Amino acid sequence: MRTMWQDARYGFQMLVRNLGFTAVAMYTLALCNLPAVAQPKIAFWDSPRHGANLFNQVELKERLTAARQAGVEFVRLAPNKWLNGRPESRRGDFLLGRPEAFASLDPNDLALLIHVLDDAEATGLKVVLTMLSLPGSRWSQHNGGVQEFSLWRDFARQEQAIECWRQLATVLKDHPAVVGYNLLNEPCPERATRPRLADWFTGDYEAWQAKARSTPADLSRFYAKAVRAIRRIDRDTPVILDSGFYATPWAFKVLQPVSDANTLYSFHFYEPFAFTNHRNKGRFVYPGMIPTGEGDEPPMEEWNRARMTSFLEPVKQWQARWQIPTGRILVGEVGVCRLNEGAAKYLDDALTVFSEQGWHWAFYSFREDNWDLMDYELGTARPIAAYWQALEAGRMPGADVYCGSEIFDVIQRHFHLRVGVVQ
8 A cells, every 4th residue: 555655656756757847845835734743853863873874876775775784873875976877978967957046956966866766665774865955055076176256255046946945845745765965065164265164273253253154155055045945935845054164073163053953963084084084094083183173283182982972062062051951963964084094993982972972973884886985894904806896887895895894893783872861
């Protein structure tokens, strides 16, 4: 017997096929007459949740199934990377088309997105929909390696970005798998201004924000406007807002919360980056003395679990200042190059600290199809030939490749820990 959502999805697909995206608004009006769900979606976040990032070029149901079997509760999906079923002759970005002239979401891409969401729901996974690109802020890997900053320099571009989310919310607000709209992955208006904020660690964040206030570079202003627009369409689905300067926890110093109880606030954790990134190549080990920040001469610090705890003090102070419950904080990404010495200890300490705070977290990443250095099931070895052969054939590598590792064992152990209490 088909579920009510399956009937609704089928109707949407037929409308897209026959009439295009302009029919979506009419279809949504019909969905409003469906009975309400038993619990609001925000209830999903009322207990600590542990997830994974799936940033793949081709998303597969077998990968979603494997993630759920491994203990993953939710995934951050980044559809902007998808190449599923798209002929190379088609120009433009997934969903957005040509983002410099965005008007409406691509209906064929929307149908594929819903198909993947259906697969996630069938496996028991919940989804945080995460945009790597919006009009005015194109993902640098799709933009010749150049970061686009017009979103933070032009209010008109922000209106286009907000319109993108209006359309997404119109289509997805009733999908049972979706438990979060992550508006933009790792925003960085701090690099769009003159003078820019050069270093989040040693720079004067408050002085920079004072100059950015009420300009397009004011991230809090943009978020407030975007959330209001989404709530006119979708009052239930949680919105997730990344902090500034590529989602550093230190950007919480100047972040203003929005007037919406169904909003979560997110940061990413790759610090100290000199250790966690793949260019480390043995220069630094964890725990140990490691440079911190992005300045020309970053200070050396002793990094261990205690330093992780103190490093995250800006988030805890922000929570206390604005009375934000621990259950509304998400560590959207945490990761380390698996080849770096001390990687397993680093992840163990980081996940312990997050759980002690009662924060939700999602490691980066699970079986990514174009980046093996954070595929922790591979351990500390280079992938065998079967790994590459499977990816080239459009398949997920199997048990001959993913046979367990110390690093992934650490993550799985933390899936079952509930140290903090969500309030």
